[in-house]
Amino acid sequence: METETIPAIETAPIERPPLPPVFQYPSAVPPSLITQGAEALLYRSTYLLPTLPCALKYRPPKPYRHPTLDLRLTKHRILSEARVLAKCRREGVPVPAVYALDETAGWLMIEWIEGEVVRIRLNEWLQQRKDEGIAEGVDDDRLVRLMERVGRAVGRMHAVGVVHGDLTTSNMMLRPGRHAGPDGDSAVGDVLAGDIVLIDFGLASQSTQDEDRAVDLYVLERAFGSTHPRAESLFKVVLGAYGKSFKGADVVLKRLEDVRMRGRKRSMLG
Amino acid sequence: MALESIALEHLPASHTVHTALFRNVKNASFLHQQLLAGNKDFEYALIDASVIMSRLHALAAAYRAVNDSLESRLRSRNVHSEIVFSLSPNNNIAESFRRFGITPQTTNLLAIKVSTPSSPATATEIQSHLSKEVDGEQVEFSDEVLQTMTDLARVKKIYKLNSTGGGNNGGKKGVNGTSGLGASGLEDERKELEILVLGSMALRGATN
Structure with missing residues (x-):
């Protein structure tokens, strides 16, 4: 008797969805893929002039969704991200500027932020210190100051009524300072120097609820602990700076304690 | 010209x-x-x-x-x-x-x-x-x-950018520095205003 063999799985070559037509027209810097998330592709390109770099976020159609629903969801998400970014920028939260969008075609063009994400910079720094044999907690002024900037940036965002929805050290950029700070933050070779810029507002929403804010902090705390275990003890500095950043922040910190006890989901359903 | x-x-x-x-x-x-x-x-x-x-x-x-x-x-x-x-x-x-x-x-x-x-x-x-x-x-x-x-005043009025003014004005401390906009001056303020204007245009009609 012949043994049946299972049929080989046909592996379709992984295809990247083509860019929307408008980006197939000429540009000095053709869009180059920077990163790919679950929902969107991020490209680096240029806006209007060859000298102005931009980030292009494209949400390709999802073939498994009904086309009408897909279009509605994409439109909604593009617009809501752009609205939140514009609001943050108006109110002085450090975020990329909104340049242009086409919600029907599914793209959003925003300011290109120079620098590197905090996750990478922080790990570089921790590695450097480990190599030099410096113990944790010793002479870590720069790290403390970075943590304070993170806390203030998140606090400022919450203060204007925005919650991020996915706060991690990968969703914060460290942009080389345009004006050298008086506190020497831009010393040469200091990997922790620069301005915090919050990025990726794809899951953000407008809310002033303590619960939502506390969950934002909780998500950051968990992400921080798992991404930078050696700096976990310094997360309290983030919370300290956050607590002083706006009226009502202390209530959020109280709520954070509840969230820690039960996890991110308040309701046990879903 | x-x-x-x-x-x-x-x-x-x-x-x-x-x-x-x-x-x-x-x-x-x-x-x-x-x-x-x-x-x-x-x-x-x-x-x-x-x-x-x-x-x-x-x-x-x-x-x-x-x-x-x-x-x-x-x-x-x-x-x-x-x-x-x-x-x-x-x-x-x-x-x-x-x-x-x-x-x-x-x-x-x-x-x-x-x-x-x-x-x-x-x-x-x-x-x-x-x-x-x-x-x-x-x-x-x-x-x-x-x-x-x-006419900057008119631009601010049209784009409704008067009241908020970037949030960093009014002597409020910036998130990232000790000085906020402070000494960085008019040039930066203008640049920031331009960015807010571009954002308003991009979001035409979708802001509310």
Whole structure:
């Protein structure tokens, strides 16, 4: 008797969805893929002039969704991200500027932020210190100051009524300072120097609820602990700076304690 | 000083944007009349330069209008009226013409024309037509010159950017530094205002 063999799985070559037509027209810097998330592709390109770099976020159609629903969801998400970014920028939260969008075609063009994400910079720094044999907690002024900037940036965002929805050290950029700070933050070779810029507002929403804010902090705390275990003890500095950043922040910190006890989901359903 | 032709990023080469800036314009009333009469020889976006902050501000409007035209979803008569409408932070077309378009009182005038495959005007043709019809002094389409024309108070009013003012003003500490905007001064404030304006245009009608 012949043994049946299972049929080989046909592996379709992984295809990247083509860019929307408008980006197939000429540009000095053709869009180059920077990163790919679950929902969107991020490209680096240029806006209007060859000298102005931009980030292009494209949400390709999802073939498994009904086309009408897909279009509605994409439109909604593009617009809501752009609205939140514009609001943050108006109110002085450090975020990329909104340049242009086409919600029907599914793209959003925003300011290109120079620098590197905090996750990478922080790990570089921790590695450097480990190599030099410096113990944790010793002479870590720069790290403390970075943590304070993170806390203030998140606090400022919450203060204007925005919650991020996915706060991690990968969703914060460290942009080389345009004006050298008086506190020497831009010393040469200091990997922790620069301005915090919050990025990726794809899951953000407008809310002033303590619960939502506390969950934002909780998500950051968990992400921080798992991404930078050696700096976990310094997360309290983030919370300290956050607590002083706006009226009502202390209530959020109280709520954070509840969230820690039960996890991110308040309701046990879903 | 002659007209400047710009191939905007991510637009087909067939859609070149031509720009010409004038000051001390004396026949705005006549030009305005040509637009109202729908004179086919005056297919330009004629913009009152006192509400334009910078090159990017104007080019962003041109980009959006051409993009919308390529996607066949112009909201106004043609790509040129659409450029004026694209400057608007809301969906009111008539209001956008009143605010951004040429008026009989206009003295600083920005003319933008888009070459399209269906009307492929050359830079030379456009320049000679403008030179003949606009009674004014043509100047460089640059940020430096535009800045001398901008009525910042009016720009802030139109885009409703008065009350918030970037949040970093009013002596409030910035998130990232000890000084906020502080010493960085007027230049940065203007840059920031420009960014807020671009955002309002991109989100036209979708803000609420």
